[in-house]
Amino acid sequence: MNCEICPILGSHNDGKDVQVFETKYWRVVLDGDQRFLGKSFVTLLKHKESVSDPSSEEWQDLHTVMLRLEASVKGAFGPSHFNWSCLMNNAVVAGQPTHVHWHMHPRYTRPVEFAGETFYDTELFPPRERSSHVVTRDILLQIMQAMAS
Numbered sequence: 430m431n432c433e434i435c436p437i438l439g440s441h442n443d444g445k446d447v448q449v450f451e452t453k454y455w456r457v458v459l460d461g462d463q464r465f466l467g468k469s470f471v472t473l474l475k476h477k478e479s480v481s482d483p484s485s486e487e488w489q490d491l492h493t494v495m496l497r498l499e500a501s502v503k504g505a506f507g508p509s510h511f512n513w514s515c516l517m518n519n520a521v522v523a524g525q526p527t528h529v530h531w532h533m534h535p536r537y538t539r540p541v542e543f544a545g546e547t548f549y550d551t552e553l554f555p556p557r558e559r560s561s562h563v564v565t566r567d568i569l570l571q572i573m574q575a576m577a578s
Contacts (some may be wrong), residue, residue, distance in 0.1 A: 432525060432527075432528050433520065433523070434462075434520075434528035434569050435528065438474055447459045447569040448498070449469060449501070449573055449575050449577075452493070452494055454487045454490045455472055455473060455474060455487075457498055458472070458492065461569065461572060463548065463562050463563070463564045464550070464560055465535050465536060465567075466484075466506050466508075466537065466543060466572070467502035467505065467535040467572065468535065469498060469508055469532075470531070470533075471495075471498065472528070472529075473528070473529040473530060477528070478527045479527070479529070480529055485570075492532075492563060499570045501576040503571075505533075505575040506537075507541075509535065509536055510577060511534065512534040512536055513532070514532045514534070514535075515530065515532070517530065536550055536553055537553065538550070544571045547567065564566070
């Protein structure tokens with residue numbers, strides 16, 4: 430079985446993903462579902478299947494990535510806090526090899542207006558239900574630009 434993530438990393442996903450930044454070990458891209466405004470994927474560039482596999486240097490770099498990413502989202506949108514998860518469940522269900530990556534979820538206790546849209550963190554803000562907020566590539570680019578400012 431082939432890893433689903435490795436080819437995407439090798440091709441930079443043919444420009445489909447909106448990359449926020451990349452370091453020696455990690456790539457940060459925005460999720461197309463922005464139900465948590467600024468939600469991003471942080472993916473290890475080298476194929477490793479377990480969170481216990483990254484080297485000390487990769488872990489140290491991840492810490493730097495986390496600090497930088499949180500600061501950029503905080504500066505752009507002012508979330509109340511951040512949740513981080515590393516699940517890799519979809520790969521397991523699909524019978525694919527896992528590939529270490531993280532989901533960064535900025536969390537908001539208030540609606541946020543951005544690019545002519547209102548973003549509600551409906552898991553924290555009433556009605557407290559899971560929803561999605563898929564945005565266009567143009568909005569993703571605007572989010573990335575706001576985070577870079």
